[in-house]
Amino acid sequence: MNFGKILRVDLSSGKIKTEEVDKSFLRSYIGGRGYASRLLYEELPAKTDPLAPENILIFSAGPLSGTSAPTGGRYMVVTKGPLTGYIASSNSGGVWGAELARTGYFLVVLTGKAARPSYLWIKDEKVELRDASEFWGLDTHAATDALVDAVGDPAAKVACIGPAGEKLAKVACIINDKHRAPGRSGVGAVMGSKNLKAVVVKGSGKVPVADEEAFKSARDEALKKIRENPVAGEGLPAYGTAVLVNIINGVGSYPYRNWQFAQMENADAQSGETLAKTYLTSKRGCFSCPIQCGRVTSVGEKSGEGPEYESIWALGASTGVEDLKHITEANYLCNELGIDTITAGSTVAAAMELYEKGFIGKDELEGGPELRFGSGEALLYWIEKMGKAEGFGKKLAEGSYRLAESYGHPEFSMSVKKQEMPAYDARGIQGIGLNYATSNRGGCHVRGYTISPEIVGLPEKIDPWATEGKAQWTKTFQDLTAAIDSSGMCLFTSFALGPEDYANLLSARTGFDYTVDEVLACGERIWNLERLFNLREGLDPESEDTLPKRLLEEPIPEGPAKGKVSRLKEMLPEYYNLRGWDAKGIPTGKKLEDLGLKGLK
Amino acid sequence: MTTVRYFGHFRDLTKLREEEVPGGKTVRGLLEVLEERYGDAFSPAEKPVPVSGRLILLVNGRHIQHLDGLDTSLENDDILSVFPLIGGG
Numbered sequence A: 001m002n003f004g005k006i007l008r009v010d011l012s013s014g015k016i017k018t019e020e021v022d023k024s025f026l027r028s029y030i031g032g033r034g035y036a037s038r039l040l041y042e043e044l045p046a047k048t049d050p051l052a053p054e055n056i057l058i059f060s061a062g063p064l065s066g067t068s069a070p071t072g073g074r075y076m077v078v079t080k081g082p083l084t085g086y087i088a089s090s091n092s093g094g095v096w097g098a099e100l101a102r103t104g105y106f107l108v109v110l111t112g113k114a115a116r117p118s119y120l121w122i123k124d125e126k127v128e129l130r131d132a133s134e135f136w137g138l139d140t141h142a143a144t145d146a147l148v149d150a151v152g153d154p155a156a157k158v159a160c161i162g163p164a165g166e167k168l169a170k171v172a173c174i175i176n177d178k179h180r181a182p183g184r185s186g187v188g189a190v191m192g193s194k195n196l197k198a199v200v201v202k203g204s205g206k207v208p209v210a211d212e213e214a215f216k217s218a219r220d221e222a223l224k225k226i227r228e229n230p231v232a233g234e235g236l237p238a239y240g241t242a243v244l245v246n247i248i249n250g251v252g253s254y255p256y257r258n259w260q261f262a263q264m265e266n267a268d269a270q271s272g273e274t275l276a277k278t279y280l281t282s283k284r285g286c287f288s289c290p291i292q293c294g295r296v297t298s299v300g301e302k303s304g305e306g307p308e309y310e311s312i313w314a315l316g317a318s319t320g321v322e323d324l325k326h327i328t329e330a331n332y333l334c335n336e337l338g339i340d341t342i343t344a345g346s347t348v349a350a351a352m353e354l355y356e357k358g359f360i361g362k363d364e365l366e367g368g369p370e371l372r373f374g375s376g377e378a379l380l381y382w383i384e385k386m387g388k389a390e391g392f393g394k395k396l397a398e399g400s401y402r403l404a405e406s407y408g409h410p411e412f413s414m415s416v417k418k419q420e421m422p423a424y425d426a427r428g429i430q431g432i433g434l435n436y437a438t439s440n441r442g443g444c445h446v447r448g449y450t451i452s453p454e455i456v457g458l459p460e461k462i463d464p465w466a467t468e469g470k471a472q473w474t475k476t477f478q479d480l481t482a483a484i485d486s487s488g489m490c491l492f493t494s495f496a497l498g499p500e501d502y503a504n505l506l507s508a509r510t511g512f513d514y515t516v517d518e519v520l521a522c523g524e525r526i527w528n529l530e531r532l533f534n535l536r537e538g539l540d541p542e543s544e545d546t547l548p549k550r551l552l553e554e555p556i557p558e559g560p561a562k563g564k565v566s567r568l569k570e571m572l573p574e575y576y577n578l579r580g581w582d583a584k585g586i587p588t589g590k591k592l593e594d595l596g597l598k599g600l601k
Numbered sequence B: 001m002t003t004v005r006y007f008g009h010f011r012d013l014t015k016l017r018e019e020e021v022p023g024g025k026t027v028r029g030l031l032e033v034l035e036e037r038y039g040d041a042f043s044p045a046e047k048p049v050p051v052s053g054r055l056i057l058l059v060n061g062r063h064i065q066h067l068d069g070l071d072t073s074l075e076n077d078d079i080l081s082v083f084p085l086i087g088g089g
């Protein structure tokens, strides 16, 4: 079976080489997130500065990327993240990942630092490192258009950084296909530190499949399940992700004003329902996706995609900004500058709290709008400064943790492992708090989306206020998600599909004959490997597998979940135990042996 | 009187965001009233598709499954929020 090749580019010397994938790694790590994490673990020396040339930046497709599997167009960016100092592992959709797979390269491994701004142009097997001086400084949209022109192929796909990545902002993301992002942990800054503006791809090959017949039947089965599922088949296509605003606000767990509150009076003004009646122009999906959850919008002269739920929350509720117009404009700005919306909005929110409480002085703002909760003007102004790392924006570009810490008050950063948490209050939804605290890339919802059972009721409804059983749900979701992220499919399929569907698709594609247990075991192996990576980088579980003090000690002041705090301490020991880790959160020798991870350095 | 809030396509169906509905002593009773007014979408029947597979129902912000399900009683001034089954992230 042809799995595609590994492309290695040393940006310092310009040397390019290719190698075969290791089939046994592929089997035990699936691809995408798993394979790339294994490679990073083996090749990156411990304690490497994330922004030093020695850091390794990996773009990785999964075995199903570029196939006709539903949502089979995803890819991962794996590196050591400058925001967290731990593993960065960012997933993205659009069409770029599928295009990469069709070039015949499955993994692009970038090391070193180019002597001048450069971009990588991959056209099928042909690879060139080219001068990008004339594109340096361009925002992601202008750069994408200019690069497509420059390579002379209108069908080429671009993943690039904007000004934020160039300035090494720790809030920087990568943007592919103009509107999609491997968003989190500062991956855009790693690209900037390598003087790499973009990776442009064009593939004309067909991703091969080991067993055509079995693949077709697994695909048809998965498609049927997706179409018949109320969330994947109806809810997401009809409303996109933004429809969550009203429900999360309804249960009183929609963090408001930097998590000082958990309900927003007029949340409906920024809901998916309101978006549909105001700025929505059409829907769009990623490669080979039957769900089509993307929203195309326009405001005045500008148009773009989104905002998605998490972005609406971060740029809106978290900063206290109600108006969907400001939120949509801020979202466009983030995409153009190449900054992560969750971290950007949360950092502005932390700055607002620091300002209102008198820690940030007015003089520091150099005449810019005051950082007051609810100010759309401040939001837009400071996002721009953050993305360009100008003036006070330089401090914002470091993310909320470093910002708040620089004033002696890290507790105002609503982050875990220095990465900002997303849009669900862990005091009113206990399981998601355990997930935030244990996520290998810091505060994040898409490592283990327990919102699905805790709020939506899929695959079954469990009580968001209870702690019982949450350790098991968290572990299962984390492991399954690691497998899905490695496959090249989108996490949203998991509303409708179970491990057997992924096992069938992967088996037909690779010829490996995965069982359900094996798929979950691959996920668990990946999870543990990421944990080992973080421990090697100096992770202290006792002080870092935790949540901000506000969530542990300050009860929700209002609404249906009034009085609740996160009861993380009740869940964490059980979680460690289920993981086969010792009481300090370190994987035991037995667990590592079972997973085939024993003997890793 | 129960305040009923509609979300998602239920707003299009009812042409309302919110209304006061008399007569429902329980969630089931109230859904029967709504079914009468607006059709099957609000049916409290568990077949062909169970209620939990179609609707997310919150009484005062709490999912009915963690109260008394469809038998959850409704007092004056209670708020019933009706969402389609939705997700995202």
Ligand code: SF4
Pocket (backbone or CB within 6 Å): A071, A093, A094, A284, A285, A286, A287, A289, A290, A291, A292, A293, A294, A490, A491, A492, A493
């Ligand atoms: S479900 Fe949404 S995010 Fe996932 S692949 Fe489809 S359009 Fe993209």
